[in-house]
Amino acid sequence: MHQLLESVFGQAFSNPILDTRHDSAQLTFPAGGMPSSANSKSAGGTPAPLKLAMTTDSYVVRPLFFPGGDIGSLAIHGTVNDLAMSGARPLYLSCAFIIEEGLPMETLWRVACAMRDAARKCGVQIVTGDTKVVDKGKGDGLFLTTGIGVIEHSQTILPQNVQPGDAVLVSGDLGRHGMAIMAVREGLQFESAIESDSAPVVKPVMDLLQAEIEIHCLRDLTRGGLASALNEIAEAAGVGMTVDEKLIPVGEQVHAACEMLGLDPLHVANEGRFVAFVAAKDAERALAILRRHPVSSNAAFVGRVGEKSVPLVTIKSAIGATRILDMPSGEQLPRIC
Amino acid sequence: MHQLLESVFGQAFSNPILDTRHDSAQLTFPAGGMPSSANSKSAGGTPAPLKLAMTTDSYVVRPLFFPGGDIGSLAIHGTVNDLAMSGARPLYLSCAFIIEEGLPMETLWRVACAMRDAARKCGVQIVTGDTKVVDKGKGDGLFLTTGIGVIEHSQTILPQNVQPGDAVLVSGDLGRHGMAIMAVREGLQFESAIESDSAPVVKPVMDLLQAEIEIHCLRDLTRGGLASALNEIAEAAGVGMTVDEKLIPVGEQVHAACEMLGLDPLHVANEGRFVAFVAAKDAERALAILRRHPVSSNAAFVGRVGEKSVPLVTIKSAIGATRILDMPSGEQLPRIC
Numbered sequence: 001m002h003q004l005l006e007s008v009f010g011q012a013f014s015n016p017i018l019d020t021r022h023d024s025a026q027l028t029f030p031a032g033g034m035p036s037s038a039n040s041k042s043a044g045g046t047p048a049p050l051k052l053a054m055t056t057d058s059y060v061v062r063p064l065f066f067p068g069g070d071i072g073s074l075a076i077h078g079t080v081n082d083l084a085m086s087g088a089r090p091l092y093l094s095c096a097f098i099i100e101e102g103l104p105m106e107t108l109w110r111v112a113c114a115m116r117d118a119a120r121k122c123g124v125q126i127v128t129g130d131t132k133v134v135d136k137g138k139g140d141g142l143f144l145t146t147g148i149g150v151i152e153h154s155q156t157i158l159p160q161n162v163q164p165g166d167a168v169l170v171s172g173d174l175g176r177h178g179m180a181i182m183a184v185r186e187g188l189q190f191e192s193a194i195e196s197d198s199a200p201v202v203k204p205v206m207d208l209l210q211a212e213i214e215i216h217c218l219r220d221l222t223r224g225g226l227a228s229a230l231n232e233i234a235e236a237a238g239v240g241m242t243v244d245e246k247l248i249p250v251g252e253q254v255h256a257a258c259e260m261l262g263l264d265p266l267h268v269a270n271e272g273r274f275v276a277f278v279a280a281k282d283a284e285r286a287l288a289i290l291r292r293h294p295v296s297s298n299a300a301f302v303g304r305v306g307e308k309s310v311p312l313v314t315i316k317s318a319i320g321a322t323r324i325l326d327m328p329s330g331e332q333l334p335r336i337c
Numbered sequence: 338m339h340q341l342l343e344s345v346f347g348q349a350f351s352n353p354i355l356d357t358r359h360d361s362a363q364l365t366f367p368a369g370g371m372p373s374s375a376n377s378k379s380a381g382g383t384p385a386p387l388k389l390a391m392t393t394d395s396y397v398v399r400p401l402f403f404p405g406g407d408i409g410s411l412a413i414h415g416t417v418n419d420l421a422m423s424g425a426r427p428l429y430l431s432c433a434f435i436i437e438e439g440l441p442m443e444t445l446w447r448v449a450c451a452m453r454d455a456a457r458k459c460g461v462q463i464v465t466g467d468t469k470v471v472d473k474g475k476g477d478g479l480f481l482t483t484g485i486g487v488i489e490h491s492q493t494i495l496p497q498n499v500q501p502g503d504a505v506l507v508s509g510d511l512g513r514h515g516m517a518i519m520a521v522r523e524g525l526q527f528e529s530a531i532e533s534d535s536a537p538v539v540k541p542v543m544d545l546l547q548a549e550i551e552i553h554c555l556r557d558l559t560r561g562g563l564a565s566a567l568n569e570i571a572e573a574a575g576v577g578m579t580v581d582e583k584l585i586p587v588g589e590q591v592h593a594a595c596e597m598l599g600l601d602p603l604h605v606a607n608e609g610r611f612v613a614f615v616a617a618k619d620a621e622r623a624l625a626i627l628r629r630h631p632v633s634s635n636a637a638f639v640g641r642v643g644e645k646s647v648p649l650v651t652i653k654s655a656i657g658a659t660r661i662l663d664m665p666s667g668e669q670l671p672r673i674c
Contacts, residue, residue: 005436005445005468012449013432013456017464025464027429029366029387029487050366050387056431056467056483092364094393094483095350098435099342108342112349119350127354127362130393130481131342144467146393146431146483150366 021236022158023085023219024055026151051151053088055079059143062335064111067180068195069271071143072115074337077200077271078222079147080122084205085218085274087157088149090122096130098142122200153209159236161216166305167283168241169276171201171296173249174226178268179257181336188260190253199272204293213286214279221270222337224328227313228267229275231327234311243303243325244316266315267328269336277305358573359495360422360556361392363488388488390425392416396480399672401448404517405532406608408480409452411674414535414608415559416484417459421542422555422611424494425486427459433467435479459537490546496573498553503642504620505578506613508538508633510586511563515605516594518673525597527590536609541630550623551616558607559674561665564650565604566612568664571648580640580662581653603652604665606673614642 010018017025029050059075069077080090095115099108119126124147176197183194201220208215217237219229226248234241250258250265258265272295278286283301290299315325347355354362366387396412406414417427432452436445456463461484513534520531538557545552554574556566563585571578587595587602595602609632615623620638627636652662 004442005434005470008442008445008449009432009434009466009468012446012453013463013466015462015464017429017462018466025429025431027464027485029389029428052366052485054429054431054465054483054485056433056465056481058433058435058467058469058481060469060471091366092354092362092391094362094391095346096393096395096481097342097346098395098479105341105345108345109349112345116349125352125354126350127352127364128391128393129346129350129355130395131346132395132397132479133342134397142435142469142479144393144395144433144481146391148364148389148391148485 020158023082024053024088026086027052027054053083053086053149053151054146055082056144056146057082059337060335061181061337063184064107064141066184066196067193069198070111070114071141072111073118074198074271075143075145076115076118076122077198078337079145080124080200080202081220081274083147083149084202085220086151087153087155087205087209087215087218088151089206090124090147090149090202092148093119093124093126094128094146095126096144098132098134100141101133101136103141122202155215157215157218159217159233162233162237162239162277162305163216164239164305164307165280166216166277167280167301168243168303168305169278169283169286169290170226170248170300170302171204171274171276171290172197172298173251174221174270174273175250175254175258175265175268177271178336179254182261183257186261188257194253194257197270197272199295201272201274201295204290204296207289207293208286211285211289213282213289215276216279217277218274220274223269225268225270226266226275227264227325228327230313230325233277234313238308238311240306240309240312241303242306242314242316246318247300247302249298249300266325271337357495360419361390361425363423364389364391390420390423390486390488391483392419393481393483394419396674397672398518398674400521401444401478403521403533404530406535407448407451408478409448410455411535411608412480412482413452413455413459414537415674416482417461417537417539418557418611420484420486421539422557423488424490424492424542424546424552424555425488426543427461427484427486427539429485430456430461430463431465431483432463433481435469435471437478438470438473440478459539492552494552494555496554496570499570499574499576499614499642500553501576501642501644502617503553503614504617504638505580505640505642506615506620506623506627507563507585507637507639508541508611508613508627509534509635510588511558511607511610512587512591512595512602512605514608515673516591519598520594523598525594531590531594534607534609536632538609538611538632541627541633544626545623548622548626550619550626552613553616554614555611557611560606562605562607563603563612564601564662565664567650567662570614571650575645575648577643577646577649578640579643579651579653583655584637584639586635586637603662608674
């Protein structure tokens with residue numbers, strides 16, 4: 001149903017910006033007919049249009065509060081992270097809320113404060129919004145956030161720009177957000193609770209750009225995890241790629257929880273992790289920059305892009321065997337982000 | 338509940354842009370720390386930052402298709418109209434869909450095509466989006482649209498800018514959208530169906546700006562109709578105002594339907610109508626410009642802003658009596674836009 005929906009709207013609305021299918025749309029101003037008085041000049045004297053990124057996402061996570069976060073801060077982090085995946089600096093958010101009649105005001109206030117604090121931490125302002133109240137039983141707490149950020153770099157950060165030889169970096173250990181939610185829902189007990197990785201990744205991305213790391217693509221590892229991201233990018237770029245399982249950071253507890261539930265940590269959603277495709281020459285330097293930031297202190301090189309070929313993602317397992325890393329089939333975990 | 342919600346989020350997120358409580362947020366770029374290479378210069382040589390407007394709204398109208406429109410084109414019109422209320426030229430939209438499992442694909446395709454056609458007509462591109470599928474019975478067709486437009490004028494169009502002596506203009510006959518929906522739902526029969534006024538009002542607004550009409554405030558007359566808009570603006574500007582009932586255009590069928598159902602046409606929602614507060618000196622010229630466009634061919638002068646005083650809206654009735662025009666209390670009509 002979800003794929004069908006995407007195809008209906010994708011087909012009906014098809015245009016060059018939408019068709020890039022990136023985490024955020026890249027917009028250029030002035031666009032179509034702005035008066036010349038608003039034209040801008042670059043330092044060199046040639047016109048330099050303003051580039052913005054725009055993204056929209058909806059959040060329906062249950063429970064509303066979970067170890068390491070809540071639906072409000074998650075919505076902020078998810079949106080600023082989507083913008084960061086274009087290398088955009090997030091500036092403004094709009095938030096829409098669809099709330100079920102009878103939701104306790106105390107709960108709402110807690111969520112609103114968490115959003116406010118997350119927005120402040122991310123340096124973004126919530127500038128407009130909308131609220132709708134729906135009958136009990138209809139849509140019990142849905143958060144929609146749209147963000148705008150400014151693109152101040154001149155790189156092309158798009159799935160289509162991934163190139164043979166690129167280094168594949170992940171920004172930290174995988175699977176914590178999904179397993180934190182799952183553990184609460186399934187009542188799993190560990191020595192210490194698995195905490196969601198929900199966090200903004202804007203700062204490390206801005207630092208990569210500042211250092212002029214040649215970035216070809218960035219993608220946050222939300223729904224579908226690393227496996228989805230790699231397959232989608234391989235498909236868009238028309239390249240194969242290989243990752244090495246033993247290089248991919250996964251925490252012990254997440255590993256244990258995944259085994260218990262028969263899940264693959266590479267399929268599990270994260271909310272503060274991304275994959276970066278960078279030019280091989282810059283891989284070491286990029287890792288050093290990422291590791292300076294707490295949110296990406298466990299960044300790791302995990303694989304490499306192969307030649308232009310069948311867009312297949314292969315994984316070298318811990319024992320040395322090679323297999324195809326598939327897309328997760330179906331919805332592994334509903335209402336997780 | 339709805340007012341409580343607004344107050345929770347309004348208080349938690351308070352910032353100068355959000356606090357204007359206008360139909361769309363007005364954003365200025367470069368904002369906070371953009372590199373100087375992206376600075377722009379106006380014709381006169383002084384820096385002219387790019388100004389954008391941003392707005393978000395959700396649409397839950399039932400039925401999905403109604404005389405004169407459907408939920409898809411309504412979402413587009415509603416969003417471009419909100420942008421036009423800042424005098425912004427709409428450029429880009431993001432659309433999010435929350436669809437109930439099992440909605441026929443044919444229905445979705447019809448709505449998607451209506452959205453595409455409406456977007457084309459309005460000169461906007463749908464550049465990003467999101468789809469979520471929810472269980473049957475949860476949120477049966479919710480459309481969220483966020484729009485960005487560019488502000489190319491230098492006027493201050495805000496409720497707070499309404500001034501004593503301003504002329505109050507409405508752009509056409511009132512109440513058609515609300516009564517079209519109501520008639521379908523209640524099975525009311527008229528000689529010919531009441532058609533929704535759902536339409537973009539961007540062109541007449543752009544023309545007013547082009548002609549340098551001194552506009553102090555614009556507001557579209559959606560939920561709560563003219564009565565809500567006037568009361569909200571009176572409150573924000575700290576002024577009284579008086580309108581004349583016999584000058585306010587209301588169609589015969591709408592009038593009849595309202596009488597039958599005990600509704601006040603000034604409380605009923607419109608989706609292609611707005612109120613303009615313009616300097617008295619420009620009122621005649623503004624009306625002439627509005628009347629050139631089919632969507633605002635029935636534009637009318639309906640009243641005048643009084644002195645800075647108690648923010649009371651009074652209405653002179655057809656028989657000459659004067660009464661207070663109240664805000665509609667409660668939700669007159671659920672799921673109408």
